[in-house]
Amino acid sequence: xxxxxxxxxxxxxxxxxxxxxxxxxxxxxxxxxxxxxxxxxxxxxxxxxxxxxxxxxxxxxxxxxxxxxxxxxxxxxxxxxxxxxxxxxxxxxxxxxxxxxxxxxxxxxxxxxxxxxxxxxxxxxxxxxxxxxxxxxxxxxxxxxxxxxxxxxxxxxxxxxxxxxxxxxxxxxxxxxxxxxxxxxxxxxxxxxxxxxxxxxxxxxxxxxxxxxxxxxxxxxxxxxxxxxxxxxxxxxxxxxxxxxxxxxxxxxxxxxxxxxxxxxxxxxxxxxxxxxxxxxxxxxxxxxxxxxxxxxxxxxxxxxxxxxxxxxxxxxxxxxxxxxxxxxxxxxxxxxxxxxxxxxxxxxxxxxxxxxxxxxxxxxxxxxxxxxxxxxxxxxxxxxxxxxxxxxxxxxxxxxxxxxxxxxxxxxxxxxxxxxxxxxxxx
Numbered sequence: 044x045x046x047x048x049x050x051x052x053x054x055x056x057x058x059x060x061x062x063x064x065x066x067x068x069x070x071x072x073x074x075x076x077x078x079x080x081x082x083x084x085x086x087x088x089x090x091x092x093x094x095x096x097x098x099x100x101x102x103x104x105x106x107x108x109x110x111x112x113x114x115x116x117x118x119x120x121x122x123x124x125x126x127x128x129x130x131x132x133x134x135x136x137x138x139x140x141x142x143x144x145x146x147x148x149x150x151x152x153x154x155x156x157x158x159x160x161x162x163x164x165x166x167x168x169x170x171x172x173x174x175x176x177x178x179x180x181x182x183x184x185x186x187x188x189x190x191x192x193x194x195x196x197x198x199x200x201x202x203x204x205x206x207x208x209x210x211x212x213x214x215x216x217x218x219x220x221x222x223x224x225x226x227x228x229x230x231x232x233x234x235x236x237x238x239x240x241x242x243x244x245x246x247x248x249x250x251x252x253x254x255x256x257x258x259x260x261x262x263x264x265x266x267x268x269x270x271x272x273x274x275x276x277x278x279x280x281x282x283x284x285x286x287x288x289x290x291x292x293x294x295x296x297x298x299x300x301x302x303x304x305x306x307x308x309x310x311x312x313x314x315x316x317x318x319x320x321x322x323x324x325x326x327x328x329x330x331x332x333x334x335x336x337x338x339x340x341x342x343x344x345x346x347x348x349x350x351x352x353x354x355x356x357x358x359x360x361x362x363x364x365x366x367x368x369x370x371x372x373x374x375x376x377x378x379x380x381x382x383x384x385x386x387x388x389x390x391x392x393x394x395x396x397x398x399x400x401x402x403x404x405x406x407x408x409x410x411x412x413x414x415x416x417x418x419x420x421x422x423x424x425x426x427x428x429x430x431x432x433x434x435x436x437x438x439x440x441x442x443x444x445x446x447x448x449x450x451x452x453x454x455x456x457x458x459x460x461x462x463x464x465x466x467x468x469x470x471x
Contacts, residue, residue, distance in 0.1 A: 049074075057095055057102075060243050061236035065228035069096060076223045077103035082175060084160075084220045085198040087227030090275035093198040096225055097156040100196055109153030112146050117162035124167050126183050135184020147180060150193040160197040160220070161206050168213045171195075175219045195220070230275040237268050240276065244283035255294050257287050262298040270305060430465045433458070437467070 053070055054060070076083055077100045085093045094113060101111045119127050126136075130145030146155055157163070163171070174180050178190050197220050206212035230237060241259070249256035259267065272278050286296060286304055432451065440446040448458040462468060 057099055060240050061233055063233035063236050069225050069227050072225050073099045074103055080194055081222045082220055083196045083223045085225045088229045088275055089200045090277035091227045091229055092276055093227050097196045101154040106153050106194060110150045111154050112150050113156040114146055115158045117159035121164045129180045129182055131183035132185045147191045147193050151191045154194045157197045161199045161201040161203060161212055168216050172216045230272040238264050240279055241283050244280045245287050248284055248287040258295045260297045263296050263301045266298045266301055433461055
């Protein structure tokens with residue numbers, strides 16, 4: 044085990060936060076194996092930070108001046124992964140208009156990080172095994188042997204032993220990859236690191252946006268550390284930024300407020316609850332982010348309405364209608380955004396005292412999370428809101444989809460699919 048000062052310098056260099064024993068052990072192993080050319084297998088749940096360890100291994104090795112390429116094996120179609128990894132010759136398949144080097148040629152003398160290695164097709168696994176054993180491979184469409192001195196660091200969030208039993212992963216490749224295994228612990232096993240990371244994310248947000256940082260009460264800290272966090276560090280960062288955006292006032296979060304945000308991360312649609320585990324792929328995560336945007340916008344509008352109504356309550360009767368009239372725009376915006384019979388009934392601008400009183404009582408006595416819509420109404424409303432948000436983003440960016448996708452916080456691939464789904468191809 045490395046001494047504490049050396050571990051601290053490695054953590055600072057690679058932006059790793061935490062002091063959990065299992066995490067420190069993983070850093071120590073990565074540092075020790077970096078000086079060798081051994082193949083390394085990094086295991087751990089999705090979002091636990093496995094790629095950071097591949098960078099530690101490369102940056103602290105004698106190959107640090109060579110190329111480093113991270114490849115997500117699950118994101119490359121089965122028909123093209125051989126070409127991506129090993130290259131191809133001109134005319135070897137439709138669309139191969141010229142010869143191309145693969146990642147193993149490009150990283151000769153460097154390091155290639157094969158993330159989600161369990162998603163690699165069996166045929167490609169056999170070719171990878173040949174590279175690991177003698178450094179040889181063939182380009183697609185060629186019979187000429189190519190050689191490479193690339194070091195392989197692999198990672199997976201799946202149990203490879205189970206994959207072997209199911210015939211989805213080669214046993215010989217498993218033993219060749221796992222010369223030195225590194226286990227990255229999930230967030231729920233890291234104790235006080237959860238609070239440290241939460242504080243880091245909220246502090247970064249406050250510095251970037253020049254707002255007061257979020258603070259947790261002791262009870263809230265205890266509640267935070269009890270969570271499973273199936274999405275690990277990514278999920279915690281998402282939660283920290285949500286709270287940083289939405290909280291107003293003293294920005295001190297107690298356990299009741301935190302529980303609201305934790306529950307809000309499991310959206311309720313009708314009578315069913317969509318668990319975080321259900322969003323396994325990048326497409327699901329991106330669609331959920333759009334849903335969050337819609338719901339957060341509604342919550343923020345309701346908060347603004349409550350402020351306005353509080354002014355009405357605290358003012359004398361003669362000024363009450365004047366305040367409401369001056370803020371008419373926010374009422375109209377909420378009516379347009381909500382687009383639901385249940386919500387619109389409470390968000391129409393009152394025109395006389397009796398309606399005004401009823402409106403105040405409904406809005407002040409209720410909160411956003413207590414609004415319950417029939418399942419069909421929710422689905423239709425959310426689809427319409429999603430379409431409206433996409434249209435606004437496209438118009439804002441003059442139909443430049445790359446920038447519209449960036450504004451929406453989703454991938455271009457997801458945006459293209461949504462444009463086709465909502466028939467927005469001809470949008471001017």
